[in-house]
Amino acid sequence: MKQHFELDKAYNPARYEAKIYQQWEDSGAFKPNPDAPKDPYTIIMPPPNANGDLHLGHAMYVVEDIMVRYRRMQGHKTLWLPGADHAGIETQVVYERLLQKEGKSRFDLGRDEFYRQVDAFTKKNMSNMTDQVRKLGFSVDWSRLTYTLDESVVETVYETFQQLHDKGYIYRGNRIVNWCPFCRSAFADIEVKYREQLDPLYYIKYGPFVLATVRPETKFGDTAIAVNPKDERYKHYIGQTIEAEDLNGPVKLTVIGDDFVDPEFGTGVVKVTPAHDPNDWEMGLRHHLEVKQVIGTDGRLTELAGKYAGMPVAEARQQVAHDLEERGLMDHIDMSYSHSVGYHDRCGTLIEPLTIEQWWLRVDELKKPAIAAIKNGDIKFVPERFTKVALDWLENLHDWNISRQNWWGIRIPVYYNLGSPKSRKPYIVAWNETDATKEFGEGHYEAETDNFDTWFSSGQWPYATLMATGDFDKGFYPTSVMETGRDILFLWVTRMMMFGLFRTGEVPFRTVYLHGLVTDEHGKKMSKSKGNVINPLDVTATYGTDALRLALTIGITPGNDGRISERKIEGYRNFCNKLWNVARFILGQLPEGYSPAAPKLHSPADRWLMAKLDTAICDITKALEDYRFSEAGQLLYSLLWDDFADWYIEASKVSPNHDLLIYGLETILKLIHPIAPFVSEAIWGELPWQADQLITTAWPNANKSRTDGAAFERIRQVVLAARTIAAEEQLSKPTILTTSKELFASAELIQRLARAGEIRLIEQGSGLFLGQEAWLEADESLIQARKHRLEALRAEKSVYLKSLEAKLANERYIQGAPAAVVQETRDRRDETLMLLSKVDEQLKDL
C-alpha cells in the first residue's frame, strides 16, 4: 500500500509563499542563531527608499539572500539587517511631484507642514516596502529593522559630525556650487548628470574684443576678460582695463592672462564670471577677481542685472541676446555648437553654478585609510575590476559639500551665535537647544536650517545600524559583504569606507559585490514611458517568487547589466514546477509509513547518481563561495532536470531505490534552497520525517566523488545513440544487440530508456553500431538509409583522428603538456580508432 501524499498537480506558489514566509519569520529563523557553531556572517541590506514601490533593482538583493541563506545553512551566526531610507532629496522630489498634481508646491505648505506630511508619507510607504521585501522571500531579521531617521541613527550621525568637526575636517566655505533652482539646494558634483545638447554660441562685442559665450545673461556678473598669455593677438592687452558699451551702460573690465583660455576656441577671448562658472571661479581665485552674483537661488537674475532683474535665466538669455543684437553688440551666432550641460540627477532641473556658503568636509585625510584598505586587500571587490575604479575615484576626490538646503532630511547639528553676551564663537556643534542655550544664552542663537547630504548619513549605515541594534560589539562588525548596485559605488560605497574607517578603525565590510542594471530583454533601461517595465510584484504573483529569483540569478553576472523578460521568468517557473513534480512522483512511490535510511547503492544508475550528486555539491559550494551565483544556478538546473529527472528517475522506474531517491531529492532541495527558497521549503514541508524547516537545515557535505558512474555512462551512450537512430528513421521499438554481458545485465533498463523492443546478447556484432559493444538490429535497407550518416561520421572522425595523431607526434606537446592531458589524448585516439574501424566495417558491406 502506497503512502498517500496530496500534492497539487502543478506547483502553486500563491498557496505556499505567504504561509511559508510567516512560518520562517515566526520561528525566528531569520535571527542570528547564537548557538550556531561558525563565525558571525553579516550583510546590511541597502535600505530601500521609503517613497515608493520596489523595482527589479531591489529584487537584485536576491544575491544577498542567496549568500545569507547559504551561510545560515552552513552554521554561521547569520545576520541580514533590513533598513529603510528616508532618502532626503529623492523623497522630497517624489512628494513634490504629488503636490504638483494638486497644483501645489512645498512653499504653499511651509517647511514644518511639508516635513510633517513627508514624514507621514514615508512611514506609510515603509510598511508597503517591508511587505514587498517579504514577498521577495528575503530572510532579513525584521526585529532589527532600522530607519535612517531613527533617533539612535541620527545620534550616531551627529556624533560623527562632532568628531569630524573636532578633527578640523568640517568647515564653512563660500564657494561655487551646483545649485538646483527647483530643489533650492546645492549638490555635490556627483549628483549632477551631464547631457550633450545644442545651444546657440553667441559671439558678442566687448569693447575691442569679440568673444564667444553661451551665457550672455551672466555678463552682468563679468569681472574680467581673459586671454591666453601666449596669444600674440591679445597679449598686449593683459593688465589693461578696457571700457565696453553694455546693456546697462558702459562697463570697465580688466584683461587677465590665464592658461585656461584656449586660443583655438571661439575668438580666444573669454568673459570671466566667477560667480556662475566653475572655471571662471578658479580664474577668479588666481587673479583675485570680484565675485558678482547675478543669478539668485530662485534661478532668476538679481538686481545686479539691472533691468533684467527678476527674469528667469532662460528668458533673460533670450532677452539679452535680442537686446545685444538690437544694440549692434552681437557679432554673430553659431547655431551648431554642441556642449554638455549639467542637470540635477534627481529632479532633472538645469543646474545653475553659483556661490553660496556651505558646510564642507575635508577629505584628504579621511580618504587615506580607505585607499589603503583597498590597496592592501582588506576590502575586496566582486568583480575585481571595480577595485581600480573605486581607487581612482577616491584618489581624485575633492572636498565634499555635505550641506543641503532641502527640507526633508537630518538637520546639521549647529547653532549660530546671534550676538551672545557670553560667547564669541560664531557657532557651535550641539545636538539640541539646551546645549545651545548653555553656550550662547537664551535667545542668542539660531539653529542651522541646512540638512545633511543624504549620503553623509547613509554613508555611516553599517555601523550606525549595528550600533542601533546592539550588535556592533558582538562580532557582527565588520560586516561580511556589501552587495549593492554598481551605480552607487561612488555615492555610497566609497563613503561608507571612509566613515567606517574613521569611526571604527575597521573596514565596514570585507567584500563589495556589485550588481549591474536590470534591463529589458533588448538591453534597454526599463521606464514607464517606454512601457517595458517589469514589476517584480506582478511577476511574482503570476509566476512565483522563486521564478523571478532564478531569472535574476542565472545568466546575470556581477557588475554587468542583466536582461530579463517575462519569457525568461516563465522558463524558471517551469523549472520550479519540474522540481515540484519530481517530488510529487517520488513521494507517490513511497510505501505507507516509509521513513528513509542511509541510501545503499545497488544499480549502475545508483552509483552514477551518487557520483553526480557528490560532484554537484562540490561544484555548487565552490561556485557560491566564489560569488558565481549564475553558475551555481545553472549547475542546479541541469542537476535536477537532466541528471535527476530525465535519467535517474527514469532509470529508477526499472529498479526503484527509495532511499536514494529521497536522498537525491533532499540534497537538491538543500542546494537549491538559497536561490529558490519557497518551492524547496514547500516540498520539504511535505516530507513527514522532516520535523525542522529546510531554511535551518545543514548544508550538504561536499565529498569528493565516492562512486564511479562509468557503467551507467556506457548505458547512456548506447541509449542516446539508439534514440537518435530511432527518431531519425522513425523506428518503433528497435531491437538492440550487444556482445557485452555487462550491458545485457541492464537489458530492461536499456529497453525502457531507449524505448527499444528487445535486447539480445549476441556473439558477433551486426547492424548499426551504437558505440560501446552494442548495435541496433538493422536490415540491408536501413543500413543503406544510414549510409550517408555513416560516411559523414567517418569523415568527421578521420579529421579528428588526424588532429589527435598530429598532437601525439609533436615532441614538444608530449614534453610540455601535463601527463594526464597527454594520456587523455591517447585514450581519445584509441577510442576514435576503434570507432572508425567499426564504421569502416559497416561501410565495407554496403
Add this chain to the structure above:
RNA sequence: GGACAAUUAGCUCAGUUGGUUAGAGCGCUUGAUUCACAUUCAAGAGGCCACAGGUUCGAGUCCUGUAUUGUCCACCA
C-alpha cells in the same frame, strides 16, 4: 579627452586559474504521449567564439592593435 566593460547559435546569455570535438535556455524543425510533470518527453538543425597580429606544445580564454556597442569619470567659455 581618460577609464572600464561587452562582442560566442536566430534571440538572451554561461564558459573558474589556457588543456576533451565550444555549452544552456528560448525560438525553430521532426516525432511521442492516458502510467510525476504539455509548465512534459525524445531527436535534430544552427557557431572561422567581432577583426588583424602575437605568445604557447595548445587560445573563446593571455598580450598588442582595430572596429562596433554600452557604461562611468573629466570637461567644453
